[in-house]
Amino acid sequence: MGYNSTGRETFASFEGYWHDASLNLDWSSVFVLPPWLRVWWQVFGEGNELYLRSFRDDKGLLGLAPLRIKDKTAYLVGSADVCDYLDFITVPGQESLFYDALLSELEKDGIGRLELESLRPETSAIHYLAAIARERGFRVATTRENVSLEMALPETWGEYLTTLTPKQRHEARRKLRRLNEAGQVNYKCEENPPEINLAMDTFLRLFGLSRAEKASFMTPAKETFFRSIADETAKNGILRLGTLEFDGEAAAMIMAFDYDDTVYLYNSGYDPRFENLSVGIASKLLCIKEAVARGKQKWDFLKGGEQYKYHLGGHEVPVYRCQIIKT
Numbered sequence: 090m091g092y093n094s095t096g097r098e099t100f101a102s103f104e105g106y107w108h109d110a111s112l113n114l115d116w117s118s119v120f121v122l123p124p125w126l127r128v129w130w131q132v133f134g135e136g137n138e139l140y141l142r143s144f145r146d147d148k149g150l151l152g153l154a155p156l157r158i159k160d161k162t163a164y165l166v167g168s169a170d171v172c173d174y175l176d177f178i179t180v181p182g183q184e185s186l187f188y189d190a191l192l193s194e195l196e197k198d199g200i201g202r203l204e205l206e207s208l209r210p211e212t213s214a215i216h217y218l219a220a221i222a223r224e225r226g227f228r229v230a231t232t233r234e235n236v237s238l239e240m241a242l243p244e245t246w247g248e249y250l251t252t253l254t255p256k257q258r259h260e261a262r263r264k265l266r267r268l269n270e271a272g273q274v275n276y277k278c279e280e281n282p283p284e285i286n287l288a289m290d291t292f293l294r295l296f297g298l299s300r301a302e303k304a305s306f307m308t309p310a311k312e313t314f315f316r317s318i319a320d321e322t323a324k325n326g327i328l329r330l331g332t333l334e335f336d337g338e339a340a341a342m343i344m345a346f347d348y349d350d351t352v353y354l355y356n357s358g359y360d361p362r363f364e365n366l367s368v369g370i371a372s373k374l375l376c377i378k379e380a381v382a383r384g385k386q387k388w389d390f391l392k393g394g395e396q397y398k399y400h401l402g403g404h405e406v407p408v409y410r411c412q413i414i415k416t
Contacts, residue, residue: 098141100127103153106143106178112150113180117212119348120172124321126155129167132314139166144190152179152187162202163195170306171314173237173353173391174408175207177214184217191218192225201415206234207392208409215409222413234410238390238403246378249402257400261374264367268335271366276375278331280347281323288330289319292342295358299369303358315344315356322346331379333372335363341372350386352376370397377401 104123106112116122130139137157144151154177155166165175179187195201203222208214219229243249250258268274282288293312297304307315322328329352331343341359345352354376359369377388390398392408 096142097139098143098153100130100141102143103141103155106150106153114150114153114178115181115213116178116349117176117209118174118351119322119327119346119353120167120174120207121155121176121178122325122327122348124325125172125318126166128314128317128321129172130157132310132317133168133171134166137164141166142191142194144187144194146183146186150180151183151190152177154191158200161200162204163200164204165206167207169206169234169392171311172207173355174209174212175205176209176212177218179213184213185221188213188218188221189225192222192227196415203411203413205411205413208234208411209237210407210409214411219411219413226416228412228414228416230412232410232412233407235392235408236394237392237406237408238394238398239406240388240390240402240404242377242381242385242388244381244384246381249377249381252402253400257402260400261370264371265374268366268368268371272336273334275334276331276372276379277334278329278343278376278379280326280329282330285319285323286316288332289316291332291339292330292344292358295339295342295360296356297358298361299358319344329376331372331376333359333368333375335366335368340366341368343372343376345376347380347385351389352380352385352387353389354391370401373397373401 100123106114107116107123119125137159140156140158142154156163157166167175205214219231222229297307319328327346327348329345329347332339333341340363343357344355346355380388390403
């Protein structure tokens with residue numbers, strides 16, 4: 090069966106596909122949504138050629154390829170430092186046709202190398218693209234790049250606490266009790282803060298105060314990205330900004346995304362003046378509690394094997410890199 094490439098797509102046309110549920114496209118995470126891709130491209134895309142493609146057969150859409158090209162190599166739009174997961178957007182059941190069409194189109198355009206990062210194990214690129222590429226004579230290498238941690242959320246806060254080890258359950262209760270005994274505690278989680286720029290000012294200040302490596306990570310370009318992503322995800326009802334106030338001051342903040350019954354813990358920060366009260370961990374516990382109360386099904390700590398993620402109930406998920414080269 091043949092396919093028809095529609096030529097170059099745009100972020101605007103991708104957004105139209107996203108809002109059309111009848112297409113049955115699998116937008117697997119918040120990091121592949123058109124607003125996210127567009128913001129990344131606007132901030133970090135210089136030096137790359139944008140390569141957005143859709144593929145169809147005579148029955149309809151097969152999938153979307155959000156790619157960028159540099160030095161005759163194709164990459165998914167995004168980067169591992171600010172995009173925890175990357176993926177193609179496919180129609181379930183049409184993956185083989187889609188990837189066969191994609192490889193043909195790339196070969197036609199003289200692109201014989203793909204460097205794909207931040208792939209979860211269930212992504213269609215892992216399950217379909219690698220096998221199809223091997224059949225077509227490409228050299229394929231898949232390696233473990235990082236680890237992510239996540240957990241299923243139960244129906245109640247009490248049930249969540251029982252999922253922790255006895256030691257960590259005791260620690261969670263102790264930290265929250267100690268914090269409440271030390272002063273006035275208020276936790277709020279906002280989807281669309283009325284003054285989002287001011288809220289992000291506070292978040293970025295706390296982010297930089299938390300640790301030296303966080304301060305060095307937040308370059309001017311990344312600050313622009315964080316602010317723009319906050320604005321775009323707030324417009325789409327995906328942003329969750331959690332603030333832990335202690336005696337009227339913002340002691341810790343969380344930047345999270347609420348998408349498809351999953352809460353993604355994207356980043357956080359806290360004021361070292363309150364470090365002895367464990368406000369960093371407490372803010373995460375209160376955000377988990379709030380997610381449970383809202384009936385969310387999964388909590389994703391995202392990439393990185395920090396110990397607190399294990400202590401709060403996270404389970405490992407490997408994250409892969411896949412290199413595909415035409416021989």
